[in-house]
Amino acid sequence: MIPYEPRLHQRQAWEQRQRFNVLVWHRRAGKTVYAINWLLRQILECTAPNPRGAYLAPQFKQAKRIAWTMLKQFTLPIPGCRYLEQELRCVLPGGREIWLLGADNPDALRGIYLDACVLDEVAQMAPRTWGEVIRPALSDLGREGQALMIGTPFGMANEFHRFYQLAADTPGWTRSLLTVHDTGSIAPAEVEALQRETRPEEWQQEYLCSFSAAIRGAFYAREMQDAEQQGRIGAVPRDPLLPVHTSWDLGMANRTVVWLLQVHGSQVRAIGCRAYAGTGLPDIVADLDSLKYKWGRHYAPHDAKVRELGSGKSRQEIAASLGMAWEIVPEVGLQSGIEATRALIPRMWFDREGCGDGISALQLYRTEWDDERRGFSAAPLHDWTSDYADSLRMFAVGSQGREPGREPIRYRDKVVA
Secondary structure (H helix, E strand, C coil), X not given: CCCCCCCHHHHHHHHCCCCEEEEEECCCCCHHHHHHHHHXXXXXXXXXXXXXXXXXXXXXXXXXXXXXXXXXXXXXXXXXXXXXXXXXEEXXXXXXXXXXXXXXXXXXXXXXXXXXXXXXXXXXXXCHHHHHHHXXXXXXXXXXXXXXXXXXXXXXXXXXXXXXXXXCCCCCEXXXXXXXXXXXXXXXXXXXXXXXXXXXXXXXXXXXXXXXXXXXXXXXXXXXXXXXXCCCEECCCCCCCCCEEEEEECCCCCCEEEEEXXXXXXXXXXXXXXXXXXXXXXXXXXXXXXXXXXXXXEXXXXXXXXXXXCCCCEHHHHHHHCCCCEEECCCCCHHHHHHHHHHHHHHEEEECCCCHHHHHHHHHCEEEEECCCCEEEEEECCCHHHHHHHHHHHHHHHCCCCCCCCCCXXXXXXXXX
């Protein structure tokens, strides 16, 4: 009934499937075609009441562009199938549904149950998407949903690489890595042409499935790679004698991200990085106060001075009323801020446990590839990584010109030393 004839490597993936499946396949290997049909079959064969499946892409618009037409193509022959275009939801007979979703707002996915889920380009999703949202959705008693992770490598600082490693020896997991030389999906002459015409790092990443290839368009890839190789990412304990500075990116629809930093001489030590979704400023300040740190400076973006229509107060004024004196960072332009951050990172040490998501974000923060122009756009891609990068940028710009080791120690809004 379904117009799908799997290729040999796709059939082998189906035969070797486990509850959790990680497929690292080269570009144009048929990952999405396989994933849609894997998902469809899981939902059609599911015996739990009202089976529900989801196809999750890094952004909702990507899910629509990549998978919606394909999902309709393979489900059209099914009698009684309906499509809700606005919701990107396919309703199948027997109360069965398949949703297309975006991971750009993972908190909106909380509370759902899933019997099967495809995660496409997992490396570009926020690390918490799996552990906090999708994995719990697959855990209902009597359902115990399944998952399929697909994509090409995107460096090692992400969940896709972690899943690939985990699947090597974890019961219930399986993995497959196929390069352009393994599948026969692209004609040999075309493979030769692609190798000649693509950048070496692009060839390694997209067609040879190399996790160690450089990430295309990443702003801080070299600086973060140096930090890793030089041992500056590891255990960085807080020094109780030094003040802790904070650097803020203020989210409304997005998250608020706060870096926690200490300065000693020329060193900048990132001891923590905290993200807050749907949390008011009073609760954020209360959470930071619960750490009982000796505070230094607090750097906030220029829009913190904008007054809100409801209260008539700016967030800077609200923070001050809560005892936290923000220093407003001057607006110097995005590119100048990125250059300031590039100059800052070689002086930084990162605590891997306290700054895990922030480290990953800095490694992945990148510009967007423009398929029409065949080049990178000037602006950064606005995804989960930009919240962390923008927050650190406030410190990079705001702390310029300060003498290391001679910063006043502040507690709340008072200079105490």
